[in-house]
Amino acid sequence: MNKVLMKGNEACAEAAIRAGCKSYFGYPITPQNEITAYMSKALPKIDGGVFVQAESEIGAIHMVYGCAGSGVRCMTSSSSPGISLKSEGISYLAGADLPCVIVNVQRGGPGLGTIQPSQADYFQATKAIGHGDLKIPTLAPNSVQEMVDMTVKAFEIAEKYRTPVIILADGLLGQMMEPVSFGEIENNAAQYPYGAYGHGNKRERNIINSLYLDPLKLEEKINERFERYAKIAETEAAAEYDKDATIVVAAYGSTARVARSAVDKARAEGINAGLFRPQTLWPFPVKQLKEATGNAKAVLVSEMSMGQMVDDVKMALEFKLPVEFYGRQGGFVPNPDEILKKIKEISNN
Amino acid sequence: MPSFKRPNALIDMPTHYCPGCTHGIIHRLVAEVIDEMGIEGDTVGICPVGCSVLEYVYFSCDMMQASHGRSPAVATGIKRANPDKFVFTYQGDGDLAAIGTAETVHAAARGENITVIFVNNAIYGMTGGQMAPTTLPGQFTQTTPYGRDTVREGHPIRVSEMLSTLDGVAYAERTMTVDPKSIANTKKAIRKAFEIQKAKKGFSIVEVLSTCPTNWGLTPLKALDWLKENMLPHYPLGVYADKGGNE
Numbered sequence: 001m002n003k004v005l006m007k008g009n010e011a012c013a014e015a016a017i018r019a020g021c022k023s024y025f026g027y028p029i030t031p032q033n034e035i036t037a038y039m040s041k042a043l044p045k046i047d048g049g050v051f052v053q054a055e056s057e058i059g060a061i062h063m064v065y066g067c068a069g070s071g072v073r074c075m076t077s078s079s080s081p082g083i084s085l086k087s088e089g090i091s092y093l094a095g096a097d098l099p100c101v102i103v104n105v106q107r108g109g110p111g112l113g114t115i116q117p118s119q120a121d122y123f124q125a126t127k128a129i130g131h132g133d134l135k136i137p138t139l140a141p142n143s144v145q146e147m148v149d150m151t152v153k154a155f156e157i158a159e160k161y162r163t164p165v166i167i168l169a170d171g172l173l174g175q176m177m178e179p180v181s182f183g184e185i186e187n188n189a190a191q192y193p194y195g196a197y198g199h200g201n202k203r204e205r206n207i208i209n210s211l212y213l214d215p216l217k218l219e220e221k222i223n224e225r226f227e228r229y230a231k232i233a234e235t236e237a238a239a240e241y242d243k244d245a246t247i248v249v250a251a252y253g254s255t256a257r258v259a260r261s262a263v264d265k266a267r268a269e270g271i272n273a274g275l276f277r278p279q280t281l282w283p284f285p286v287k288q289l290k291e292a293t294g295n296a297k298a299v300l301v302s303e304m305s306m307g308q309m310v311d312d313v314k315m316a317l318e319f320k321l322p323v324e325f326y327g328r329q330g331g332f333v334p335n336p337d338e339i340l341k342k343i344k345e346i347s348n349n
Numbered sequence: 350m351p352s353f354k355r356p357n358a359l360i361d362m363p364t365h366y367c368p369g370c371t372h373g374i375i376h377r378l379v380a381e382v383i384d385e386m387g388i389e390g391d392t393v394g395i396c397p398v399g400c401s402v403l404e405y406v407y408f409s410c411d412m413m414q415a416s417h418g419r420s421p422a423v424a425t426g427i428k429r430a431n432p433d434k435f436v437f438t439y440q441g442d443g444d445l446a447a448i449g450t451a452e453t454v455h456a457a458a459r460g461e462n463i464t465v466i467f468v469n470n471a472i473y474g475m476t477g478g479q480m481a482p483t484t485l486p487g488q489f490t491q492t493t494p495y496g497r498d499t500v501r502e503g504h505p506i507r508v509s510e511m512l513s514t515l516d517g518v519a520y521a522e523r524t525m526t527v528d529p530k531s532i533a534n535t536k537k538a539i540r541k542a543f544e545i546q547k548a549k550k551g552f553s554i555v556e557v558l559s560t561c562p563t564n565w566g567l568t569p570l571k572a573l574d575w576l577k578e579n580m581l582p583h584y585p586l587g588v589y590a591d592k593g594g595n596e
Contacts, residue, residue: 021430023430025426042353042489048430050427052431052459053421054425054455054579055422055451055452055455056451057440058419058422058451058452059419059422059425059455060422061424062415062416062419062423062426062452063422063426063429063492064426065416065419065422065423065426065427066413066415066422066423066424066425066426066427066428066430067426067427067429067430068429069413069423069426069431070413070426070431070434072430072431074426088416089416092416095415099382135594178388195426196393196409196411196412196413197393197411197431197434198390198391198392198393198410198411198426198431198434198435199388199389199390199410199411200390200391201389202390204372205408205411205412206409206411206412207405207411207412207413207414207453208407208413208414209412209413209414211402211403211414212412251384265424297492300523315384323384
């Protein structure tokens with residue numbers, strides 16, 4: 001298979017285009033600018049390609065709403081402060097059951113924070129991405145190859161379940177270069193039959209809407225949506241993990257790569273450590289974590305945050321195992337020795 | 350003899366608008382233009398947040414509901430992906446000139462090939478009559494109980510004049526709907542705006558001065574007089590941009 005050396009951000013953009021996404025709406029923010037730049041270069045050369053640099057993140061997400069609402073596959077990307085601005089639009093997209101892909105190449109916060117990598121938007125993505133009762137499937141790549149694979153997967157989930165999907169990457173993944181293969185990505189984009197693109201006097205009018213003034217209708221709609229969420233939780237949760245470990249290190253994204261090194265070092269020193277790497281953050285891979293921790297005496301969560309995944313790990317384990325945390329913030333990436341030290345502490349207890 | 354009938358682009362049903370409100374007239378004018386141009390099947394309308402939030406119920410073309418102020422961005426998304434379809438937004442003064450100022454100005458600056466129907470009644474109607482960006486100096490509203498003081502609350506925005514400074518704006522006209530003549534003129538302006546869109550000339554906007562008897566605290570007829578006496582001097586009618594040529 002031919003491989004090319006690419007940045008994570010560029011690979012994500014190329015994968016989206018190969019998957020048939022011809023419409024992109026964005027706004028500059030570091031560290032995701034390569035996605036916007038790549039799209040601005042590639043899309044105008046494609047028949048029917050649409051690239052708009054919006055006036056704001058708010059503008060961009062509502063262009064996505066309009067484009068997806070008209071039945072056309074589309075995406076946007078941003079980084080943490082920009083995702084906060086998109087929050088309104090994401091809620092409307094969820095409320096109108098519109099598919100789209102939103103990439104968050106996370107940087108540090110709160111506020112302007114830093115342009116360095118971070119994983120401090122876990123709560124935002126998985127618990128509070130917008131107002132109202134809603135969930136957004138959240139994929140967590142840990143390599144440039146997964147930036148490709150998960151971009152393709154994101155469109156598939158989005159359209160299958162009629163929901164926005166978030167790719168929760170981080171500045172490290174976005175900026176890092178790795179050899180990557182695009183394999184045989186299928187372009188299966190087709191206009192959504194429920195889109196508002198003009199009924200052509202051939203069908204009933206389509207209405208894209210999230211307003212339900214009748215409480216019965218809104219309740220019914222939300223219940224229907226949560227049935228879809230249950231199906232997503234049942235079928236789309238994914239993780240990679242070692243089995244039979246005594247100490248399980250749970251980490252996602254870039255941190256999982258560091259955790260992998262730490263686990264390998266621990267094993268070389270005779271400690272039975274293992275890695276658990278969620279590839280979906282919502283739905284959280286509960287079954288997979290239970291399987292990974294079948295023999296465990298403790299779990300160590302490691303993140304580039306103050307420990308936002310810890311609660312999900314504890315709940316998945318029904319509070320039956322001790323859960324420790326080691327994280328770095330401010331743009332620091334933990335190094336393997338720091339995590340190894342923590343593994344040893346737990347091992348010696 | 351042509352008979353007076355409901356336009357096909359409007360669905361036959363009662364509306365939720367207050368007695369004397371001019372939204373019904375403006376809806377009808379848009380629908381008549383859609384009928385006359387034969388474009389119902391190729392049109393997507395976008396309704397705002399505000400009194401006309403339920404507009405999608407009334408029009409028989411495909412419709413989209415947008416969040417407050419974002420209609421021009423939503424329209425951009427639709428139009429860019431479907432350049433041969435007609436896309437119109439229908440927005441009030443709060444939606445267009447307060448919360449959606451950025452979306453409006455930039456859609457206009459980009460010359461998005463869409464038509465904006467801007468209903469300016471100088472007040473927030475649906476939320477109960479608060480100050481709008483177009484509320485007149487001295488005007489009483491729920492949030493200017495002592496009258497709009499320009500020192501404290503700033504000055505009203507003249508949207509058509511402001512937008513006409515942008516090169517992307519192909520057509521901008523301000524009209525009103527107070528009598529048969531002004532209603533006929535408003536329809537002409539809306540038709541012109543849609544024709545401009547058909548010719549792919551860029552952004553078109555028709556600002557319609559409108560009444561809000563309920564929140565102005567006036568009868569429908571007195572509200573029409575109030576509009577003429579108070580709004581017209583501040584918001585002169587006329588064509589502010591026209592790059593369409595006359596056909």
